[in-house]
Amino acid sequence: MLMPSPAVLRGLVEEYETLLAEETLAGAAEPSPRLRDLGYTLCVSTGTREIRGALAAARAHLATTASAPATPAAPRSDPPADRPGPATASVIALRPGGHLATPAAEAPLAAGGAAAP
Known part of the structure:
Protein backbone atom coordinates (compact mmCIF):
# COMPACT_ATOMS: atom_id res chain seq x y z
CA MET A 1 0.00 0.00 0.00
CA LEU A 2 1.21 3.51 -0.75
CA MET A 3 1.81 5.70 2.27
CA PRO A 4 2.40 9.44 2.28
CA SER A 5 5.79 10.76 3.24
CA PRO A 6 6.42 10.71 6.99
CA ALA A 7 6.55 14.51 7.07
CA VAL A 8 3.13 14.83 5.44
CA LEU A 9 1.62 12.08 7.58
CA ARG A 10 3.05 13.62 10.77
CA GLY A 11 1.63 17.01 9.72
CA LEU A 12 -1.83 15.51 9.16
CA VAL A 13 -1.81 13.74 12.54
CA GLU A 14 -0.62 16.85 14.38
CA GLU A 15 -3.17 19.10 12.67
CA TYR A 16 -5.99 16.62 13.34
CA GLU A 17 -5.09 16.25 17.03
CA THR A 18 -4.65 20.02 17.51
CA LEU A 19 -7.97 20.84 15.86
CA LEU A 20 -9.75 18.06 17.76
CA ALA A 21 -8.42 19.41 21.07
CA GLU A 22 -9.46 22.97 20.19
CA GLU A 23 -12.96 21.90 19.18
CA THR A 24 -13.33 19.72 22.28
CA LEU A 25 -12.30 22.59 24.56
CA ALA A 26 -14.71 24.92 22.75
CA GLY A 27 -17.52 22.41 23.29
CA ALA A 28 -18.30 22.03 19.59
CA ALA A 29 -21.41 19.91 19.08
CA GLU A 30 -20.26 18.70 15.66
CA PRO A 31 -16.80 18.37 14.12
CA SER A 32 -15.85 21.18 11.77
CA PRO A 33 -15.61 20.53 8.03
CA ARG A 34 -11.81 20.82 8.30
CA LEU A 35 -11.67 18.19 11.05
CA ARG A 36 -13.82 15.87 8.92
CA ASP A 37 -11.56 16.47 5.92
CA LEU A 38 -8.45 15.69 7.97
CA GLY A 39 -10.05 12.51 9.31
CA TYR A 40 -11.03 11.42 5.80
CA THR A 41 -7.54 12.16 4.46
CA LEU A 42 -5.95 10.17 7.29
CA CYS A 43 -8.26 7.22 6.59
CA VAL A 44 -7.48 7.28 2.86
CA SER A 45 -3.75 7.75 3.52
CA THR A 46 -3.59 4.76 5.87
CA GLY A 47 -6.08 2.47 4.14
CA THR A 48 -8.49 2.43 7.07
CA ARG A 49 -12.17 3.25 7.45
CA GLU A 50 -12.35 4.97 10.82
CA ILE A 51 -10.23 7.63 12.49
CA ARG A 52 -9.04 5.57 15.47
CA GLY A 53 -7.58 2.97 13.14
CA ALA A 54 -6.14 5.70 10.91
CA LEU A 55 -4.38 7.38 13.82
CA ALA A 56 -3.03 4.04 15.08
CA ALA A 57 -1.78 3.10 11.60
CA ALA A 58 -0.22 6.53 11.09
CA ARG A 59 1.57 6.37 14.45
CA ALA A 60 2.81 2.84 13.72
CA HIS A 61 4.09 3.92 10.31
CA LEU A 62 5.78 6.99 11.77
CA ALA A 63 7.43 4.89 14.47
CA THR A 64 9.09 2.74 11.80
CA THR A 65 10.33 5.60 9.61
CA ALA A 66 13.24 7.94 10.07
CA SER A 67 12.57 11.27 11.73
CA ALA A 68 11.44 13.98 9.39
CA PRO A 69 10.38 17.49 10.34
CA ALA A 70 6.64 18.05 10.37
CA THR A 71 5.27 19.77 7.30
CA PRO A 72 1.90 21.40 7.86
CA ALA A 73 -0.80 20.41 5.44
CA ALA A 74 -1.31 22.94 2.67
CA PRO A 75 -4.10 25.43 3.34
CA ARG A 76 -7.32 24.55 1.57
CA SER A 77 -9.52 26.87 -0.37
CA ASP A 78 -13.11 26.29 -1.32
CA PRO A 79 -13.37 24.70 -4.79
CA PRO A 80 -15.31 26.45 -7.54
CA ALA A 81 -19.02 25.66 -7.49
CA ASP A 82 -18.73 23.60 -10.69
CA ARG A 83 -16.11 21.25 -9.21
CA PRO A 84 -16.71 18.74 -6.42
CA GLY A 85 -14.95 19.50 -3.19
CA PRO A 86 -14.47 18.04 0.28
CA ALA A 87 -18.22 17.66 0.76
CA THR A 88 -18.18 14.80 -1.75
Whole structure:
Protein backbone atom coordinates (compact mmCIF):
# COMPACT_ATOMS: atom_id res chain seq x y z
CA MET A 1 0.00 0.00 0.00
CA LEU A 2 1.21 3.51 -0.75
CA MET A 3 1.81 5.70 2.27
CA PRO A 4 2.40 9.44 2.28
CA SER A 5 5.79 10.76 3.24
CA PRO A 6 6.42 10.71 6.99
CA ALA A 7 6.55 14.51 7.07
CA VAL A 8 3.13 14.83 5.44
CA LEU A 9 1.62 12.08 7.58
CA ARG A 10 3.05 13.62 10.77
CA GLY A 11 1.63 17.01 9.72
CA LEU A 12 -1.83 15.51 9.16
CA VAL A 13 -1.81 13.74 12.54
CA GLU A 14 -0.62 16.85 14.38
CA GLU A 15 -3.17 19.10 12.67
CA TYR A 16 -5.99 16.62 13.34
CA GLU A 17 -5.09 16.25 17.03
CA THR A 18 -4.65 20.02 17.51
CA LEU A 19 -7.97 20.84 15.86
CA LEU A 20 -9.75 18.06 17.76
CA ALA A 21 -8.42 19.41 21.07
CA GLU A 22 -9.46 22.97 20.19
CA GLU A 23 -12.96 21.90 19.18
CA THR A 24 -13.33 19.72 22.28
CA LEU A 25 -12.30 22.59 24.56
CA ALA A 26 -14.71 24.92 22.75
CA GLY A 27 -17.52 22.41 23.29
CA ALA A 28 -18.30 22.03 19.59
CA ALA A 29 -21.41 19.91 19.08
CA GLU A 30 -20.26 18.70 15.66
CA PRO A 31 -16.80 18.37 14.12
CA SER A 32 -15.85 21.18 11.77
CA PRO A 33 -15.61 20.53 8.03
CA ARG A 34 -11.81 20.82 8.30
CA LEU A 35 -11.67 18.19 11.05
CA ARG A 36 -13.82 15.87 8.92
CA ASP A 37 -11.56 16.47 5.92
CA LEU A 38 -8.45 15.69 7.97
CA GLY A 39 -10.05 12.51 9.31
CA TYR A 40 -11.03 11.42 5.80
CA THR A 41 -7.54 12.16 4.46
CA LEU A 42 -5.95 10.17 7.29
CA CYS A 43 -8.26 7.22 6.59
CA VAL A 44 -7.48 7.28 2.86
CA SER A 45 -3.75 7.75 3.52
CA THR A 46 -3.59 4.76 5.87
CA GLY A 47 -6.08 2.47 4.14
CA THR A 48 -8.49 2.43 7.07
CA ARG A 49 -12.17 3.25 7.45
CA GLU A 50 -12.35 4.97 10.82
CA ILE A 51 -10.23 7.63 12.49
CA ARG A 52 -9.04 5.57 15.47
CA GLY A 53 -7.58 2.97 13.14
CA ALA A 54 -6.14 5.70 10.91
CA LEU A 55 -4.38 7.38 13.82
CA ALA A 56 -3.03 4.04 15.08
CA ALA A 57 -1.78 3.10 11.60
CA ALA A 58 -0.22 6.53 11.09
CA ARG A 59 1.57 6.37 14.45
CA ALA A 60 2.81 2.84 13.72
CA HIS A 61 4.09 3.92 10.31
CA LEU A 62 5.78 6.99 11.77
CA ALA A 63 7.43 4.89 14.47
CA THR A 64 9.09 2.74 11.80
CA THR A 65 10.33 5.60 9.61
CA ALA A 66 13.24 7.94 10.07
CA SER A 67 12.57 11.27 11.73
CA ALA A 68 11.44 13.98 9.39
CA PRO A 69 10.38 17.49 10.34
CA ALA A 70 6.64 18.05 10.37
CA THR A 71 5.27 19.77 7.30
CA PRO A 72 1.90 21.40 7.86
CA ALA A 73 -0.80 20.41 5.44
CA ALA A 74 -1.31 22.94 2.67
CA PRO A 75 -4.10 25.43 3.34
CA ARG A 76 -7.32 24.55 1.57
CA SER A 77 -9.52 26.87 -0.37
CA ASP A 78 -13.11 26.29 -1.32
CA PRO A 79 -13.37 24.70 -4.79
CA PRO A 80 -15.31 26.45 -7.54
CA ALA A 81 -19.02 25.66 -7.49
CA ASP A 82 -18.73 23.60 -10.69
CA ARG A 83 -16.11 21.25 -9.21
CA PRO A 84 -16.71 18.74 -6.42
CA GLY A 85 -14.95 19.50 -3.19
CA PRO A 86 -14.47 18.04 0.28
CA ALA A 87 -18.22 17.66 0.76
CA THR A 88 -18.18 14.80 -1.75
CA ALA A 89 -16.11 12.76 0.71
CA SER A 90 -19.28 11.75 2.50
CA VAL A 91 -20.58 9.90 -0.58
CA ILE A 92 -17.41 7.93 -1.26
CA ALA A 93 -17.23 4.49 0.27
CA LEU A 94 -15.22 1.34 -0.15
CA ARG A 95 -16.83 -1.84 -1.41
CA PRO A 96 -15.57 -5.21 -0.22
CA GLY A 97 -12.11 -5.78 -1.62
CA GLY A 98 -11.19 -2.12 -1.24
CA HIS A 99 -12.76 -0.88 -4.49
CA LEU A 100 -14.21 2.61 -4.50
CA ALA A 101 -17.98 2.77 -4.57
CA THR A 102 -19.23 6.18 -5.69
CA PRO A 103 -22.71 7.11 -6.90
CA ALA A 104 -21.38 7.36 -10.49
CA ALA A 105 -19.73 3.94 -10.30
CA GLU A 106 -22.81 2.34 -8.73
CA ALA A 107 -25.37 3.82 -11.17
CA PRO A 108 -24.79 1.19 -13.91
CA LEU A 109 -25.27 -1.55 -11.32
CA ALA A 110 -28.61 -0.11 -10.25
CA ALA A 111 -29.69 0.02 -13.90
CA GLY A 112 -28.69 -3.64 -14.44
CA GLY A 113 -25.51 -2.81 -16.38
CA ALA A 114 -21.86 -3.60 -15.75
CA ALA A 115 -19.78 -1.75 -13.19
CA ALA A 116 -17.27 0.80 -14.40
CA PRO A 117 -13.65 -0.36 -14.05
